Amino acid sequence: DGGITQSPKYLFRKEGQNVTLSCEQNLNHDAMYWYRQDPGQGLRLIYYSQIVNDFQKGDIAEGYSVSREKKESFPLTVTSAQKNPTAFYLCASSNQGVYEQYFGPGTRLTVT
Amino acid sequence: AQSVTQLDSQVPVFEEAPVELRCNYSSSVSVYLFWYVQYPNQGLQLLLKYLSGSTLVESINGFEAEFNKSQTSFHLRKPSVHISDTAEYFCAVTLGGYNKLIFGAGTRLAVHP
Numbered sequence: 001d002g003g004i005t006q007s008p009k010y011l012f013r014k015e016g017q018n019v020t021l022s023c024e025q026n027l028n029h030d031a032m033y034w035y036r037q038d039p040g041q042g043l044r045l046i047y048y049s050q051i052v053n054d055f056q057k058g059d060i061a062e063g064y065s066v067s068r069e070k071k072e073s074f075p076l077t078v079t080s081a082q083k084n085p086t087a088f089y090l091c092a093s094s095n096q097g098v099y100e101q102y103f104g105p106g107t108r109l110t111v112t
Numbered sequence: 113a114q115s116v117t118q119l120d121s122q123v124p125v126f127e128e129a130p131v132e133l134r135c136n137y138s139s140s141v142s143v144y145l146f147w148y149v150q151y152p153n154q155g156l157q158l159l160l161k162y163l164s165g166s167t168l169v170e171s172i173n174g175f176e177a178e179f180n181k182s183q184t185s186f187h188l189r190k191p192s193v194h195i196s197d198t199a200e201y202f203c204a205v206t207l208g209g210y211n212k213l214i215f216g217a218g219t220r221l222a223v224h225p
Contacts, residue, residue, distance in 0.1 A: 004155075006155075009153075033212070033213075040121065040217055040218070041217055042116075042202060042215040042216055042217040042218050043156075043202070043213075043215045044215075045212045045213075048212060058212065090155055090156065092156075092213075099144045099146075099161070099163060099206055100146060100158050100161055101213055102158070103148075103155035103156040103157070104155050105154055105155045106153070106154065106155050108153070
C-alpha cells in the first residue's frame, strides 16, 4: 500500500536534547512538508521541500532543521533551540499538478 | 496573504441532526479549497476539495461543501450526522502547485446519541 509513514508514534525527550522525527513516503511524490499542530491553532508549516537536496523554511522554522537526501525521506530534527517543542508533528507530501497534500499518521513529541 | 477562519471551535450536535461547519477565507487571488478530517491521534484525511467547476462538491460519506466566491466561504454540511463523524475538521486553502496549505484553527464536531 502506498502511503506516508512516521515513526515513532510517541516520543519522549528531556529538555536540551535534539531529537529526529522520521518521515518516509512511497507515493513517488516530489514535495514533502512538515507541520506542527498545537491545540486550537490548526497546523503551521515548519519546512517544505520540492525536490531532493533542496528545502525552504516555512512559517515557524526556528529551532528546527531538515534534510532531503532521498526523494522518499524527509527527516525533521527538533533542536534544543526550539523553545516549546512539545506538539504533534505531521508530515505530508504532494505531487506536481495535484493540489492536495497527503498526511502521515503523526508523531507526538513530549519534552520534559 | 491568504488566511482561513473557521468560525466555530466546537460544534455539538445530536445524532441524525444536520450540521454546518463554517469556513471563510481571504485572498486577493484565486485559491483552491479543501476540507480535511482528523480523528483522535491520527493524521489528516482529505474529505473533499474544490479546484474548479461546480461550486458544490461532495464526499463519499455524505458531506458536501459549497464554494461561494462572493462571500469567500466554503462551508461544510451534512444533512444527518452519525456518531462516527465525531472528529476535528480543518478547512484549508492553497494557491496551487507547491504552495503551502494554509489551515484554519479547526472545528471539533461532537456528535451525541
